[in-house]
Amino acid sequence: MADRESARSRVIGQKVLRPREQVEERIRSTILSGELKSGDILPPEVELARxxxxxxTTLREALRSLTTQGLIYKIPGSRGGNFVQSVDHRSLGSVVIDSVHNLLKLGSIEFAEVAEVRQHLEVPxxxxxxxxxxxxxxxxxxxxVRRQKRASVDDPEVPKLDEQFHSLIAQASGNRVLHSFVAALHHETEPVHYLDLSPEVGRATVRQHKAIVDAIADRDPDAAEAAIIEHLTYLRKHIAVHVSR
Incomplete structure (x- = not known):
């Protein structure tokens, strides 16, 4: 009786994949295992199908799915083909940027939601x-911070410097996933673009950035957290308009 019960509970099956899924899974595994490396070109479609x-048609469906996942990209033309995409924390950031950007454009998510998540991630x-x-x-x-202090509020470099500042903090965290998400979400929300950016607000922002850097320099997490919360709270109070892309 025990042997019969054991035979009934034993799991020997696994999901049977359709041809397109089998092709997709095989190419994905060769990329993620490192057998195919960033920049490598896949064999021509005729050869892959063979x-x-x-x-x-089945092959192209699989390749389209891999493109959507950010694992490969296609260059058209006689010298083009299907190439392996870079698969590291930077490519993760690119996927997040593209996905969030598309969802904002479609109206599936709100600007305020993205900004709120970014702000929550900036504390850790x-x-x-x-x-x-x-x-x-x-x-x-x-x-x-030195370059921000010298810049006027209408300097076209101001938004890029702000993005670099917050991205560098996340990079200094040592957590590449956290860095990817903070940089990507900041890229899409770009809070400086929506500030009522008067000279006074510009000076206050630079002072707050300096306080954050001073706390990081002192290796004081509590002071760093307090400084960035003060900064983000200040930014929220001075957003010129509520944005929904």
Whole structure:
């Protein structure tokens, strides 16, 4: 009786994939295993279809799915083909940017929701940065603050400097996933673009950035958290308009 019960409960089956899914899974596994590396070109579609013994239509469906996942990209033309996309934390950020951008454009999510998530992520990022930052990280942050101090409020570099500042803090955290998300979400929300950016607001923002950097320099996570919360709260109060893309 026990042997029969054991035989009934034993799991020996697994999901049977359709041809398109089998092609997709095989190519995905060769990329994620490192067998195919960033920048490698896949064999021509005719050859791939022959190797997998599937139709060109089935193959193209699999390639389209892999493109959507950000694992490959296609370059048209006689010298083009299907290439392996870079698969690291930077490519993760690119996927997040594209996805969030499309959802905002479609109206599936609101600008305020994206900004709120970014702000929540910046608190653990700055705490980790205070603990893990390198001397190089610190110098880069200080250089940005110096450049911000010299810039006028209508300087076209101001938004880019702000984006770099927050991205560098996340990078200094040492957590590449956190860095990818903060940088990507900041890229899409770009709060400086929506500020009532008077000279007074510009000066206050630079002072707040300096306080954040000073806390990171002192390796004081609590002070860094307090400084960035003060900064983000100030930004929310001075948003010129409520944005919905």
């Amino acid at each position: 190797q997998f013994d599937v139709s060109r 990022a700055v705490r980790l940065a205070a603990a893990n930052r390198s001397a190089e990280d610190l110098e880069l942050l200080r250089d940005i």
